[in-house]
Amino acid sequence: MELKDTIRAIEDYPKEGVIFRDITTLLKDKDAFKKAVDEMAAKIDEDVDKIIGIEARGFIFGAALAYKLNKGFIPVRKPGKLPWDKLSESYDLEYGQDSIEIHKDAIEPGEKVVIVDDLLATGGTSKACLKLVRSLGGEVSSLLFLAELEGLKGRDVLKGEKVLSVIKY
Numbered sequence: 001m002e003l004k005d006t007i008r009a010i011e012d013y014p015k016e017g018v019i020f021r022d023i024t025t026l027l028k029d030k031d032a033f034k035k036a037v038d039e040m041a042a043k044i045d046e047d048v049d050k051i052i053g054i055e056a057r058g059f060i061f062g063a064a065l066a067y068k069l070n071k072g073f074i075p076v077r078k079p080g081k082l083p084w085d086k087l088s089e090s091y092d093l094e095y096g097q098d099s100i101e102i103h104k105d106a107i108e109p110g111e112k113v114v115i116v117d118d119l120l121a122t123g124g125t126s127k128a129c130l131k132l133v134r135s136l137g138g139e140v141s142s143l144l145f146l147a148e149l150e151g152l153k154g155r156d157v158l159k160g161e162k163v164l165s166v167i168k169y
Helices: 030-041 059-070 122-137
Strands: 009-010 019-022 052-053 070-074 086-093 096-103 112-120 139-149 163-168
Touching: 030 052, 030 059, 030 139, 030 163, 052 059, 059 070, 059 112, 070 096, 086 122, 096 122, 112 122, 122 139
Parallel strands: 052 070, 052 112, 112 139, 139 163
Antiparallel strands: 009 019, 086 096
């Protein structure tokens, strides 16, 4: 089974000229979902302490990977969703800005983490997450994505980092 074949392509969504990669078709297929998690897990270094999942679809894969590898899971969320003392990092969008947040006690200095998300596009969200981890003294072992849209050059934004993906478009 090719994982790429289990992801639906929706043309002109959310706007004309964009091909949206809909992973819900992969998620509903138990064999494809298992294969995706297994292939992602195989890319993670054994000495990692925690798995970070970026809201929202990064939670799906990050939590599954944390469970499979017996690691702690850290959610990185959109503003206003975390209830305790937190750090925030802004990043640029095509039209404007957004930000993500992490609890200040999520990572101990020196802990190694993997940042997980479903998709690497422009790299802005992932770079913001990298900054949050480092501001807490954490070490980023790698950034891991189910899929990568190579034409958007997100890997370039993360230059110098270990960037891994299972599927490339």
